[in-house]
Amino acid sequence: MPKDYKTMWSGLDMNLTAHEGLLGVLTDAYKNIYLSQRNRPEGMKYFDFVISEVHGLRIEEILEAKKEKRKVIGTFCVYVPEELILAVDGVDIGLCAGAEVGTDEAEKYIPRNTCALIKAFMGFKLAGLCPYIQTTDLIVGETTCDGKKKAYEIFNELTGGKVYVMEVPNKKDADGLLLWRNEVKRFAKKLEELSNKKINLEKLKEASQIVKEKRRALQRLSLLRAFDPSPVSGLDALLINQVSFYDDPVRFTEKLTELCDELDERVKKGTGVTEKGSKRILISGSPMAIPNWKLHAIIEGCKASVVGEESCVGERNFMASLDDGFSSVEEGIQKIADRYMNIHCACFTPNEERMKDIGDMTRRLKAGGVIHYAIQFCTPYMMEAYKAKKVVDIMKVPFLRIETDYSMEDMGQLKTRIEAFLEMMGDGVHE
Ligand code: BJ8
Numbered sequence: 281m282p283k284d285y286k287t288m289w290s291g292l293d294m295n296l297t298a299h300e301g302l303l304g305v306l307t308d309a310y311k312n313i314y315l316s317q318r319n320r321p322e323g324m325k326y327f328d329f330v331i332s333e334v335h336g337l338r339i340e341e342i343l344e345a346k347k348e349k350r351k352v353i354g355t356f357c358v359y360v361p362e363e364l365i366l367a368v369d370g371v372d373i374g375l376c377a378g379a380e381v382g383t384d385e386a387e388k389y390i391p392r393n394t395c396a397l398i399k400a401f402m403g404f405k406l407a408g409l410c411p412y413i414q415t416t417d418l419i420v421g422e423t424t425c426d427g428k429k430k431a432y433e434i435f436n437e438l439t440g441g442k443v444y445v446m447e448v449p450n451k452k453d454a455d456g457l458l459l460w461r462n463e464v465k466r467f468a469k470k471l472e473e474l475s476n477k478k479i480n481l482e483k484l485k486e487a488s489q490i491v492k493e494k495r496r497a498l499q500r501l502s503l504l505r506a507f508d509p510s511p512v513s514g515l516d517a518l519l520i521n522q523v524s525f526y527d528d529p530v531r532f533t534e535k536l537t538e539l540c541d542e543l544d545e546r547v548k549k550g551t552g553v554t555e556k557g558s559k560r561i562l563i564s565g566s567p568m569a570i571p572n573w574k575l576h577a578i579i580e581g582c583k584a585s586v587v588g589e590e591s592c593v594g595e596r597n598f599m600a601s602l603d604d605g606f607s608s609v610e611e612g613i614q615k616i617a618d619r620y621m622n623i624h625c626a627c628f629t630p631n632e633e634r635m636k637d638i639g640d641m642t643r644r645l646k647a648g649g650v651i652h653y654a655i656q657f658c659t660p661y662m663m664e665a666y667k668a669k670k671v672v673d674i675m676k677v678p679f680l681r682i683e684t685d686y687s688m689e690d691m692g693q694l695k696t697r698i699e700a701f702l703e704m705m706g707d708g709v710h711e
Contacts, residue, residue: 295408323539366487374525378572382407509552514586562647626660
């Protein structure tokens with residue numbers, strides 16, 4: 281019998297009735313989308329377990345950490361340096377939300393035509409449905425897109441002043457880099473004050489190593505998806521990337537490494553989740569926060585494989601490596617800042633590096649088609665679809681542009697468009 285967490289949730293001031301409803305919907309969706317997949321690797325059992333305990337065991341662990349006076353830092357963006365949070369023994373939790381929840385409440389505070397991701401994090405808070413938000417000591421926002429930037433002002437009110445905003449520059453020139461390095465220093469100071477711990481070289485090195493190994497494991501998973509047939513489904517790989525934002529990083533790396541060992545064996549035997557020669561899709565665009573599995577479910581439901589995500593819940597999160605050959609805290613913080621400037625979000629202008637990434641990933645993963653995914657009203661990614669198409673067109677790879685939200689209303693229409701796209705893709709592998 282599953283453990284009863286009601287006392288814990290009510291202690292976190294959550295809406296127990298609505299929460300029970302949400303968990304019911306999520307459990308059903310997970311069964312239908314995930315557990316019905318065939319040929320899944322054994323190693324996915326750990327991730328199934330993590331999901332089954334997403335608001336249970338992990339929250340218990342976080343509350344235990346708080347008893348040990350560790351601080352819980354909620355984040356919304358891959359620009360927030362995880363190394364610094366770990367260097368003060370903090371717990372880093374990604375708070376982005378991927379389900380249509382509390383929308384009516386959220387729309388009392390923000391315009392209807394705001395992206396679903398912003399509406400969802402506001403909605404989860406307003407509807408009393410997110411135990412993670414409730415456990416945070418600090419919530420880190422950032423000046424990336426206008427929607428987020430302004431929503432954080434309201435979110436700060438709703439969370440009793442927990443929000444701290446990092447300024448992310450718009451351009452990656454020398455001035456932008458200087459601004460960012462100073463922001464990262466300011467953030468390190470903030471964490472030291474909050475935790476009452478000074479970042480020292482040993483701690484910074486240790487934290488950098490933990491994050492480096494997590495990134496390495498995610499990079500390894502990404503490389504394994506280049507094989508035909510892919511040894512793991514796009515749905516499972518997406519889930520692993522989503523879990524990477526809130527699981528304990530050391531345990532996550534260990535479990536993902538075990539899974540990758542199993543995938544290596546599958547590759548040697550030519551075992552995959554689909555037939556060899558199945559159509560291979562790269563997805564590029566806005567992030568897919570948990571439990572946003574909509575597009576992958578449609579594509580893989582049509583017997584194609586999603587082989588990569590040029591996205592923050594995907595490659596953008598782990599692609600850049602940190603130069604950890606630093607010998608002082610100051611140098612380390614600067615190298616950390618520089619590493620994060622190497623992420624290619626559409627909030628930057630110009631952002632040619634992202635276009636290069638799309639081309640490189642299409643080639644490396646042998647994708648036969650690219651689907652550009654933008655959350656409705658996500659202006660930066662909707663705009664960049666134009667340039668992304670140009671890059672993919674030059675490679676003579678079919679390109680499909682999709683704008684959608686978290687609702688299920690357009691599922692039928694999307695399925696029809698994706699089926700037609702797969703049909704015209706031809707043999708499906710780009711050499
Ligand atoms: S680095 S993509 S995580 S900002 S979907 S809220 S962009 S309107 S999430 Fe992002 Fe950091 Fe960039 Fe990545 Fe705005 Fe678009 Fe909504 Fe978005």
